[in-house]
Amino acid sequence: MKKTLLSAAIGAAALGAMAPAASAATLDTVKSKGFLQCVVNSGLAGFAQPDAAGNWNGFDVDYCRAVAAAVFGDASKVKFTPTTAQTRFPALQSGEGDVLFRNTTWTISRDTALGFNFRAVNYYDGQGFMVSKKLNVKSALELSGAAVCVQSGTTTELNLADYFKANNLQYNPVVFEKVEEVNAAYAAGRCDVYTTDQSGLYSIRLGLANPDEHVVLPEIISKEPLGPAVRQGDDQWFDIVSWTHYALVQAEEFGITKANIDEIKGSTTNPDIKRFLGIEKDSKIGTDLGLTNDWAYNIIKAVGNYGEVFERNIGEGSPLKIQRGINALWSKGGLQYAPPIR
Amino acid sequence: MSTHSPAFVRDQMIVASPPPTNDTSTAAWIRKNLFASPKDTILSLVGLALLFMIIPGALNWLFVQASWVGSDRSVCATIAQGGAQPDGWTGACWAFVGDRFQQFIFGRYPLEERWRPLLVGIMLIALLIPILIPKAPRKGLNALLLFVVFPIVAFFLLSGNYFGLAHVETPLWGGLMVTLILSFVGIAVSLPLGIVLALGRRSHMPVVRMLCIGFIEIIRGVPLITVLFMANVMLPLFLPTGWTIDNFFRALVGVALFASAYMAEVIRGGLQAIPKGQSEGADSLGLSYWQKIWLVVMPQAIKLVIPGIVNTFIGLFKDTSLVSIIGMFDLLGIVQLNFRDPSWITPVTPITGLIFAGFIFWIFCFGMSRYSGFMERHLDTGHKR
Numbered sequence: 001m002k003k004t005l006l007s008a009a010i011g012a013a014a015l016g017a018m019a020p021a022a023s024a025a026t027l028d029t030v031k032s033k034g035f036l037q038c039v040v041n042s043g044l045a046g047f048a049q050p051d052a053a054g055n056w057n058g059f060d061v062d063y064c065r066a067v068a069a070a071v072f073g074d075a076s077k078v079k080f081t082p083t084t085a086q087t088r089f090p091a092l093q094s095g096e097g098d099v100l101f102r103n104t105t106w107t108i109s110r111d112t113a114l115g116f117n118f119r120a121v122n123y124y125d126g127q128g129f130m131v132s133k134k135l136n137v138k139s140a141l142e143l144s145g146a147a148v149c150v151q152s153g154t155t156t157e158l159n160l161a162d163y164f165k166a167n168n169l170q171y172n173p174v175v176f177e178k179v180e181e182v183n184a185a186y187a188a189g190r191c192d193v194y195t196t197d198q199s200g201l202y203s204i205r206l207g208l209a210n211p212d213e214h215v216v217l218p219e220i221i222s223k224e225p226l227g228p229a230v231r232q233g234d235d236q237w238f239d240i241v242s243w244t245h246y247a248l249v250q251a252e253e254f255g256i257t258k259a260n261i262d263e264i265k266g267s268t269t270n271p272d273i274k275r276f277l278g279i280e281k282d283s284k285i286g287t288d289l290g291l292t293n294d295w296a297y298n299i300i301k302a303v304g305n306y307g308e309v310f311e312r313n314i315g316e317g318s319p320l321k322i323q324r325g326i327n328a329l330w331s332k333g334g335l336q337y338a339p340p341i342r
Numbered sequence: 343m344s345t346h347s348p349a350f351v352r353d354q355m356i357v358a359s360p361p362p363t364n365d366t367s368t369a370a371w372i373r374k375n376l377f378a379s380p381k382d383t384i385l386s387l388v389g390l391a392l393l394f395m396i397i398p399g400a401l402n403w404l405f406v407q408a409s410w411v412g413s414d415r416s417v418c419a420t421i422a423q424g425g426a427q428p429d430g431w432t433g434a435c436w437a438f439v440g441d442r443f444q445q446f447i448f449g450r451y452p453l454e455e456r457w458r459p460l461l462v463g464i465m466l467i468a469l470l471i472p473i474l475i476p477k478a479p480r481k482g483l484n485a486l487l488l489f490v491v492f493p494i495v496a497f498f499l500l501s502g503n504y505f506g507l508a509h510v511e512t513p514l515w516g517g518l519m520v521t522l523i524l525s526f527v528g529i530a531v532s533l534p535l536g537i538v539l540a541l542g543r544r545s546h547m548p549v550v551r552m553l554c555i556g557f558i559e560i561i562r563g564v565p566l567i568t569v570l571f572m573a574n575v576m577l578p579l580f581l582p583t584g585w586t587i588d589n590f591f592r593a594l595v596g597v598a599l600f601a602s603a604y605m606a607e608v609i610r611g612g613l614q615a616i617p618k619g620q621s622e623g624a625d626s627l628g629l630s631y632w633q634k635i636w637l638v639v640m641p642q643a644i645k646l647v648i649p650g651i652v653n654t655f656i657g658l659f660k661d662t663s664l665v666s667i668i669g670m671f672d673l674l675g676i677v678q679l680n681f682r683d684p685s686w687i688t689p690v691t692p693i694t695g696l697i698f699a700g701f702i703f704w705i706f707c708f709g710m711s712r713y714s715g716f717m718e719r720h721l722d723t724g725h726k727r
Contacts, residue, residue: 042671054514083669086575207692210423320684
C-alpha cells in the first residue's frame, strides 16, 4: 500500500541484522504464553480502532480474536501491538508479534525478500475514485480533464498516472503530502476527484460536509489484496492463520452464523457441515492443524462468519457502509472462496 | 565658607506631583500607544478590524454554536451528514471531547483500575507543589521523596502485578498520562545527567572527555524520531530471541538520553560564563572538586541558564508526542486516534480535538514558562539588566 519503499528498506535492514527468525514453533510459543500477540494498525476506521472504553474493535481485530478462538477456544486471549506502516514489519520479524493483521497488501517482495508468508486474502481492496454527485459522472472513464486530489509519495499516485495514461485521459494532479491536506483540499472543492484505497474513501466521505453529495465510483484501478502475514519457516502456524480465514468464509457459505451455530450443530445431517464443525466420527481435521477438532466451531461462536465480521465492522452495520462488492462470496459474484475443508 | 543657606533656598525637595490626568487616563494611554501618529493610527485600526473580524466568529464557533453533550457523531453532524444539527451548522464538537475525555487522560487503561493513575497524579501534585515553593521547608526530604521514592511507588502502582494489584501492561497506557510520565522521567533524568555530561566535557581526563563529547554529539546529531525508531524497531532485532524489553521503557530511555544531550550543552553554556576566579577562589579555600562544583560553580551557572533549561524542558514536553510514530499513544496520538473513529467522524471533530490537545499542551508549557520567570526574579541577585 503506502510507504512501501521505506518499509521495505527497514524490513531489509532488519533481515540483514539478524539470522532468520525464531526457530521454535509459533503455536507452541503462543500456547505457552497463554495469549496471541497480534500486530494491528494503530488506528484505522473500521479495521482496528479502540472504542470509548478502550477496547480494540474492527475487522482486523476480529480476525485476531478468531485466531485466538481457534487456538485457545477463547477469543479474549489476545493482546494487540498497534503499529504504524513503518513499524509493522519489524514488529513481526523480531518476534514481538505472532501474526500481522494490519490491512497489509500481499506483494511478491513482501512474500519473498521480507521473509513473510501470505495466503489468505481477507479483504480485496483497490484504488478507487470519489467524485461529487453534481458532476454527474458514472464511471472513471468520464473523468477526462479532471483535477485529481492525491497524496504524494504513495503507490496511489503512480497507479493514478498509469491508469489515466492507459486510457488516454487528461488530468491535473493536485498533490499533497499529508492525508489531512488532501481531505481539506477536496472538501474545499480544489479538485473534482479524490483517489485513494476504496476502503479509505468511505471513511473520508463520512467526514465531508455533505456525504450524500459524493459518490464512490465503481472502478478499481489497482490490486490491493489485504491479508494476514506470518514469518516464513513455520508452516503449521501459517496453516492455522490461513485456515482461520477459510473457516470464516466457509461458514458464510454454509449459512452458519454466530446465532444459529448451536442449533445447526445439534440438528445437522449434512456431512460437510459435520466435518466442518468437528462432530464427525474420527475427524482429524482440527488435530492435523495442531488444534482441537472444534476449532471452526470456536471461531464462528466467537466472532460469527465472514459476512457477519464484515457487516459489523465495515459494512452496512457500521458507519462506513462499505459494499461487499468483490468481497462477496464466489457464489455471489465475488472473490471470497474457501478451499474444501475435508 | 558659610553654611548658612539663604531663605529662598528650599531645604527639602518638593514632593513630585502626580502627572496630569491627560497623561494617565485610559484615553491618554490609548492616544499615546495606539494613535500617536498617522501611521500608528492606520496600523491600530487595521489591527482592531482584524480582531473584530476574528474574535466574534471564533467565540461563536467555539462556544455559542458548539455542541456540548452527546454520545455519538449525530450531535455534531448536520442532517445531510446523518446527524441532528440543521444543515449549514458548524461549531465546536465539545461533546466528542466530553465523551472521550477519560481516554484522553488515561488511554486504554482498564476502567476499574483508573484510580491508580489518578492516585499517582495526586501524589505527584502533592510532592511537586512544595518543591516549587521556595519558602516551603524540608527541601532535601521533599526532593528525595519526589525523585527517588515517588517513581518507584508510581511504577508499582501503574504497572501492578505486585501487592495484589492487577498487572496493567504498558500498551494499555496512553493519553495525558503517557505524556506526563515521559516528560517527568525525561526532566528528572536529563538535568542530573546533563550536569554530569557537561562537567565531563570540560574535564581534563581525556577518556571521560571523549566519552562525553561522543555521547553528546551522536545523540544531538540525530533526530529524536531516529532515536525512538532505533529503540523501537531495531533494538529487538539485536537482542537474543526470547528477550523482550518493554516498548514503553525503550521510549522512556530514548527520550531521557536525548534530552540529556541537549541539557548538557545548556549547562555547559552556564559553566563557560563563570569566571575562572570563582574556581580559583574555591581552590584556594581548600575545597575539593565536588565541593567546588556543588557550592560555588554550579549554583551560579544554573541560575544563569534557567531560561535555556526551561526551554529544553518545554521542547521535551512537546517532543513526547513523537512517540505516536512508534505506535504509542500520548495525548495528541490518542486524540487523533479518536477523531478517526467512525462513530465520531464529522467535519468538526478533528478541529475540536486538536484545539483541545493544543490547549492542554499550552497550559503545561505556559505554566513552566511562568514558573521559570518567577524563579529568575526570585534568584535575581544583581545580574539584572
